Amino acid sequence: xxxxxxxxxxxxxxxxxxxxxxxxxxxxxxxxxxxMGELTPNPMQGKVITSWVDKxxxxxxxxxxxxxxxxxxxxxAEMKYPAGSVVSLVTWNQxxxxxxxGGKIPxxxxxxxxxxxxxxxxxxxxxxxxxxRVENTEGAAPNExxxxxxxxxxxxxx
Amino acid sequence: MALASxxxxxxxxxxxxxxxxxxxxxxxxxxxxxxxxxxxxxxxRQILRTSxxxxxSNETKLPWFDQIEPAYWLVTKDVxxxxxxxxxxxxxxxxxxxxxxxxxxxxxxxxxGAMPLPRYLKVHPEAKVTQDQVAxxxxxxxxxxxxxxxxxxxxxxxxxxxxxxxxIKQSEGPLxxxxxPNGIAFLPDYKNWKTISSTDRFDGGTLREIMGNDVAVKxxxxxxxxxxxxxxxxxxxxxxxxxxxQGVMRTGAFYQVEYMIRDSKKYASTKGWGWARxxxxxxxxxxxxxxxxxxxxxxxxxxxKNDYVYTMPIGGxx
Numbered sequence: 001x002x003x004x005x006x007x008x009x010x011x012x013x014x015x016x017x018x019x020x021x022x023x024x025x026x027x028x029x030x031x032x033x034x035x036m037g038e039l040t041p042n043p044m045q046g047k048v049i050t051s052w053v054d055k056x057x058x059x060x061x062x063x064x065x066x067x068x069x070x071x072x073x074x075x076x077a078e079m080k081y082p083a084g085s086v087v088s089l090v091t092w093n094q095x096x097x098x099x100x101x102g103g104k105i106p107x108x109x110x111x112x113x114x115x116x117x118x119x120x121x122x123x124x125x126x127x128x129x130x131x132x133r134v135e136n137t138e139g140a141a142p143n144e145x146x147x148x149x150x151x152x153x154x155x156x157x158x
Numbered sequence: 159m160a161l162a163s164x165x166x167x168x169x170x171x172x173x174x175x176x177x178x179x180x181x182x183x184x185x186x187x188x189x190x191x192x193x194x195x196x197x198x199x200x201x202x203r204q205i206l207r208t209s210x211x212x213x214x215s216n217e218t219k220l221p222w223f224d225q226i227e228p229a230y231w232l233v234t235k236d237v238x239x240x241x242x243x244x245x246x247x248x249x250x251x252x253x254x255x256x257x258x259x260x261x262x263x264x265x266x267x268x269x270x271g272a273m274p275l276p277r278y279l280k281v282h283p284e285a286k287v288t289q290d291q292v293a294x295x296x297x298x299x300x301x302x303x304x305x306x307x308x309x310x311x312x313x314x315x316x317x318x319x320x321x322x323x324x325x326i327k328q329s330e331g332p333l334x335x336x337x338x339p340n341g342i343a344f345l346p347d348y349k350n351w352k353t354i355s356s357t358d359r360f361d362g363g364t365l366r367e368i369m370g371n372d373v374a375v376k377x378x379x380x381x382x383x384x385x386x387x388x389x390x391x392x393x394x395x396x397x398x399x400x401x402x403x404q405g406v407m408r409t410g411a412f413y414q415v416e417y418m419i420r421d422s423k424k425y426a427s428t429k430g431w432g433w434a435r436x437x438x439x440x441x442x443x444x445x446x447x448x449x450x451x452x453x454x455x456x457x458x459x460x461x462x463k464n465d466y467v468y469t470m471p472i473g474g475x476x
């Protein structure tokens with residue numbers, strides 16, 4: 001009988017199971033990656049145009065657009081954005097994804113760049129924590145960096 | 159008193175008899191031959207042998223207490239399920255990419271405390287993978303030297319370019335997308351949802367954006383994300399990474415879009431979430447039949463306490 005109770009106990013305890021909560025599973029927001037500072041609007045209010053990862057400096061970037069920019073970029077390969085388009089690139093430093101070995105996720109923001117297309121082109125760059133504007137250029141033609149961002153083709157979203 | 163003790167004796171006898179009889183009901187658990195054992199450095203294989211082989215190989219060795227019913231019945235079921243998912247004795251037959259994916263998943267399950275199964279560890283504490291052993295496995299899959307390695311060679315962009323060329327012209331017209339085998343219809347508006355995070359999945363060579371519908375975004379703004387409110391939908395989009403040869407990985411060909419749809423009543427049998435996945439630009443539904451959701455749920459099991467969600471949403475949603 002003792003053996004039976006013992007076996008029963010082992011089976012029961014193993015079936016019920018209980019273990020300490022793993023800190024990796026703890027419910028929380030990724031506050032490191034939050035965009036804080038002088039940004040209006042927050043680029044993450046926009047829609048995705050594309051994204052990329054730069055292995056050289058371990059950063060990951062997502063290119064967002066307002067409706068005018070996104071509607072254009074998803075229908076036209078020429079990448080000549082119409083007036084009213086706003087394209088923003090958020091670049092984050094990377095951190096290991098604590099919940100998925102083999103993945104990296106955004107850590108602190110490294111920079112935010114905003115290109116607005118009107119009669120001319122404006123380029124703004126924000127850096128630091130909180131994000132502060134460090135560059136504001138306007139011209140009839142986009143500067144080199146703005147031209148680079150405006151030349152990125154949209155990711156395929158069927 | 160005599161009656162009570164007689165009843166006690168009878169109950170004891172019935173229990174003993176029952177215990178003896180169930181010993182005769184023995185599902186078969188064979189050790190098939192080892193045909194293609196995993197190739198890995200000895201220190202890695204040593205860890206796998208000690209902590210994983212009992213269930214994930216054809217070299218199952220059961221201690222005496224696992225051979226007694228009903229433990230034996232449970233163990234047999236676990237071993238068969240474990241071998242179907244990952245069998246280190248037949249591992250070498252799998253394509254290299256699948257081998258890599260399974261090893262990353264294994265390390266992830268270990269780190270998350272999901273493997274070895276906590277109930278297995280209770281009776282087999284020797285199978286516990288120590289922090290040092292986790293480090294050995296991690297370093298095997300991602301050697302510390304890779305950070306300074308030369309950039310990946312520029313990818314052949316032909317397939318990605320062709321896919322983009324068709325998509326941008328919408329030359330194929332609107333797609334008739336089939337439902338997922340569990341009855342979930344494709345949600346084409348995912349591309350207009352806000353992003354809640356992104357992932358660089360270097361294990362499998364994809365880049366991902368995770369989108370959330372308005373309910374999801376509001377839940378993040380309110381920080382009510384466990385449980386997520388009914389009506390929450392996530393779409394995770396994956397593209398193959400396309401290295402440019404200079405160290406930048408761009409989004410190449412579209413690979414898949416996966417959904418998690420929250421409805422705690424409708425999807426009660428699959429942990430309160432509707433799961434669906436469509437692959438390729440022709441958006442072919444994933445799964446032979448509705449049982450494909452077992453894969454989804456078992457892969458998300460390590461984050462059960464986080465409402466089965468892996469993604470950690472970026473704060474500051476409005």
